[in-house]
Amino acid sequence: MSPQPADLVQHVPDAPADPAGDAQWAATARQSLAHADARLCRRFEQGDNIERLLALRTRCVDQLIQQAWRRCLAGADGLSLFAVGGYGRGELFPRSDIDLLVLGEPHVQQASEAALARLFALLWDAGLPASHAVRSAAQCVQAAADQTVLTALIEARPLCVAAGAQQALARAVSPTLIWPARDYFLAKREELLLRHQRFGDTADNLEPDIKDGPGGLRDLNTLGWMALRAFGVGDIDALVGLGHLGLDEAAALKRERAVLARLRFGLHLVAQRAEERLRFDYQKALAERMGFADDAGNLGVEKMMQGFYRSAAVVRRISDRLLQRFEEQFDGEASPEPVGDGFSLRRGYLSADDPLWPHGDIARIFALFACWARTPQVRGLHSLTARGLAEMLDEIPAYTEVDAAVREQFIALLRGPRAVDTLARMARLGVLGQWIPAFAQVSGRMQFDLFHVYTVDQHTLMVLRNIGVFAAGRADERFSIAHEVWPRLRKPELLLLAGLFHDIAKGRGGDHSELGALDARAFCAAHGLSATDTDLVAWLVEQHLRMSVTAQKQDITDAEVIHRFAGLVGSRERLDYLYLLTCADIAGTSPKLWNAWKDRLLADLYFAARRALREGLEQPLPETERVQEARASVRELMRALGHADAVIERQFSAMPDESFVRFRPEQLVWQATSLMEVARGGTLVKARRIAPESDALEVFVHSPDRDGLFAAIVMTLDRAGYSIHRARVLDGPEDTIFDTFEVTPAGSFADGDTARLELLLRKALAGNILVLRPARRVIPRQLRHFRFAPRIEFIENAEHARTVLNLVAPDRPGLLADVAHVLRDQQLRVQDARIATFGERAEDQFQLTDRHDRPLTETSRQALRDALLACLEPDRTPGDPR
Known part of the structure; x- marks a missing residue:
């Protein structure tokens, strides 16, 4: 009681x-x-x-x-x-x-x-x-x-x-x-749509709003207000009696409302204020308070968030149907317009002519999606047809439980028009998760990090959407060569299958790429794909991270790196598919993750691997020949600009040979012509946009070499509000440096003005660079919840007489500037650097020497390790081994 x-x-x-x-x-x-x-x-x-x-x-x-x-x-x-x-x-x-x-x-x-x-x-x-x-x-x-x-x-x-x-x-x-009932309904519906747009029309973000986000409690309230105004009832059960809701729909809304309300109640307790967003500050504490425990496959917080995302998806699905029924109540049913195969349009909504559709038949459901795909004027699914589909949802068999003819229907959907839209519709309506049970397991599954901003299923749909952009066949400024690669695909549906399965095994424990490849292989075999096609899809799923890792963590101007990657790929066909899957995957992970720099990086790796495959993998081209080829290409480009051979050769003599194998010809032309502006022994700073519509910049610095120069450039870029994504540090003739940085604005005060940035760098380098200090930065709130112990590793590079420092640490504003400051204080020289950030993780590599250009001694390594840990973990107890 x-x-x-x-x-x-x-x-x-x-x-x-x-x-x-x-x-x-x-x-x-x-x-x-x-x-x-x-x-x-x-x-x-x-x-x-x-x-x-x-x-x-x-x-x-x-x-x-x-x-x-x-x-x-x-x-x-x-x-x-x-x-x-x-x-x-x-x-x-x-x-x-x-x-x-x-x-x-x-x-x-x-x-x-x-x-x-x-x-x-x-x-x-x-x-x-x-x-x-x-x-x-x-x-x-x-x-x-x-x-x-x-x-x-x-x-x-x-x-x-x-x-x-x-x-x-x-x-x-x-x-x-x-406010007559119809006017009120239209106003509240518009308010709901605008509210959803404000949240990016998805509940699948890292810190969702339980109250106002899509599928949240406010959506349920809105339905209640509409019902109260239109019918004078404030209870879900009353809508059942009026015929607007089915018993199962009413039960589902009550169930999911209880899930959302319980989360909100607990969130208020944990936050001790009227907090409506599931912020990182509270997620772990709330999960613990609500009894979600970690296990081998999932964190407790991930289980809690998956429950939220699934509840929000159900609320959105049912509310879409109920909004349509309210609309029909006010505007009435229109005469059906037949579109074939037993379907008609009713006020733009696709409706099954048979009131008892689909009669428990999955083939009829696939026929619905096929009709929807070839009828572009469809506004959506008619509410009664959507209800019939929802009532049968639990009875839809998995692909392993039907005959070959039905499986062929599904493959036909992938080969038919608007295949990406079809898969997205099937996912949102719950059909895809029934057909492929492994997809249901990742529905609503989040990863507790800052790298993946969508749930696994939502990320998968984003990847498929990007593939749809490639399929349009039009040039897209975000993907510079994708429209050229796409027409070469022998069977585009294989790329869709690879995108569908690439993350499907997340959360099971083990390597999700390997487990997903097994799932993909079984699916393709069951659907009658040839052994060749099955092998391709399974290989793409297993290797879907390989191109991204190679491009971002390795030196793709190194011939050995390129030949190893090309050897793994093995064929031009696999390279084409993998390139497109990689672009779609990175761009579908976070809206902020894809940029002109990553687009160019992957394109460079694609072209380098394609050339290696064309020339053969037995013996990489010697570096001297690569330099000669590059010089010839740059020479032709500079001649086209009107420069005489004598001028060209004079510029070449001032540039390091290594630059001709590290940079593309158009970069080398830019550098060579820029050097004409400065006398020998002078300092040159040039900046330009990587692409016309991009905010990414390429910064070139040529100067007499001196200790602390790398740190000075990095700290100045950081103070100007720019984040460094790539650094190429080369020694030139006559004790000069040729440093190139690829940067993007990281602060609101970084306006992308290349002239202002050039002036700022020139001014900094003209003074005493040894007095420069890193700017003090506040760590963003989200990053504070993803702290982990830094990892420091030293490797000898005997070929170049250098010591390689691999650093993995929690990312934060000004991290690279702080590290560069430590390297300067340790009197070390940076010979090259690779900068990579993955959400909350920075994974940077530096090639170092001492002041005499020799590898680091064991004593120097230990001193550097201690200094880095003191910088990265100021609260660490001295002497604590890491």
Whole structure:
């Protein structure tokens, strides 16, 4: 038996009293509320029904507010008190707003002004920070011209009311007077769509909003408001009786609402404030409080978040159908327009002509998606057809349980028009997860890091969407050569299958690439693909990270690196498929991850590997021949610009031979022509955009060499607000340096102005560079939750007489500048650097020598290790081994 409010709220005297006693009343009321909240918190942790907890807290607050009203306004005739908004709805979470309406005529309001001020001050002192409005019925009509005000008023619940006040308020907000039901529906639907757009139209981000995000509690509230305004019912079960919801749909909405409400209740407890976003600050603590434990395959926080994402997806799916039914209620059904195969368009929505469709037949469902794909004018799925599909969802067999003809239907969808759209629709409607059970396992699955900003299933759909961009056949500025590679694909559907399966084994433990390749192989074999095609798809899934890792972590200007990669790929066909899959995968991981620099990096690796495959893998071209080839290419380009051979050769003599194998011809032309602006022994700083529409910049610095130069450049770029993605450090003739940096704006003050950046660098390098210090930066909130011990590794590069430093550390603003400062203080020279960042992880490599260009001794290594750890972990105990 649930306790009555008196069991939770201690007795607080509520008789009218002199204001002098208000402080004591407020203190007692505050203590009583804290006692009640503590009891509710314990019951929450014991797993009590969330609806009961919300109702109990509402009744507790009701009692205190009613006591305060009687204390302050017992003799005030003509005033009434209503709970409105979420409080009026009876949903009071631990830190929810308490919205109140005082209803009374203007002269009564004026006479009671002091008493009302006393009431609201008393509530605040009691720990009830109420928001309030004081209006007459006529003023309510005026205010309700704003539909958000109307929404709060239509849920008004009486607390202390005079006779006839409730009826007066109902008349003031009646649809016959203001906001007819259809107008209100259209306004709330538009509000919902705009709210979804504000969140990127996806609930699948790292820190979702439980209340206002797509599929959140606000979506459920919106459906309730529409039903209340249109039909006068405020209960889901009533919509079942009216025929707008099925019993299964109503049960699903109640179930998912309970999941979302429980998360929100717990979030308020953990955050100790009205927090609605599942921020990293609270996710782990909330998961622990709600009983989600880590296991071998998944973190507890990942399990909790997967539950949220799945609930949000169900809410969105059902709310889409219900919104359409409301629309049909207002606008009526239109005459069907047949589109073939037993389907018609009804007001633009695709509908099955047979009211009993799909008769438990998966083949009929695939026929629906095929019709949808070839009918571009479809607005969506008709609500009754969508309901028929939803009712059969649990009965849809997996691909292993049907005959070959049905599996061929699925493959036909991949080969048909708008295949990417078809897969996205199947995923959103739940069909894809039934057909491929492994896909259902990653539905809503998040990874607790900053690298993957979408759940696995949403990321997969993003990858497929990018493949759809390639298939359009048009040049896209984000993917410079994808439109040239795409037409070479022998069977584009194989790339779709690779994209579909590339991450499907995440969360199972083990290598997801290897496990996913096994899944892909089984799927392709079952669907009748040839051994050649099956091998290709499985290989792509198994190797889908290889090109990205090679491009970002290795030196792709090194002939040995290129030949190893080309040897792994083995053929031009596999290279084409892998290149496109890699581009789609990186760009589908995070909106911020793909940029012009990564586009060019992958294109460079693609062309280098293609050349290696064309020339043969037995023997890489000697470096001297590569230099001669590059010089010839650059010479022709410079001749085309009008430069004489003598001038060209003079510029070549000032450039290191290594630059001709490390840079593309057009970069070398830019460097060579830029050097004409400076006399021998001078300093040159040049910056340019990597691509016309990109914010990525390439920065070239030529200068007499001196200790601390690398650190000075890095620290200056950092102070200017730029993040370094790549650094190429070369020694030139006559003790000069040829340093190239590829950077992107990381701060709002980095405006991309190349002239300003050049001036800033020239000014810094003209002074005493040894006095430069890294800027102090605040670590972003999200990064604080992903700390881990840095890893430092030293490797000898005997060929070049250098020591390679591999550093893996938590990323943060100014990290590279701090590391460069340590290297300078240790009197070390940076001969080359590779910079890579993956979410919260920085994985950087430096080729180092001492001041005499010799590899580091063991003593120097240990000193560097200690200095780096002191910089990266200032709180580390000295002598702590790492």
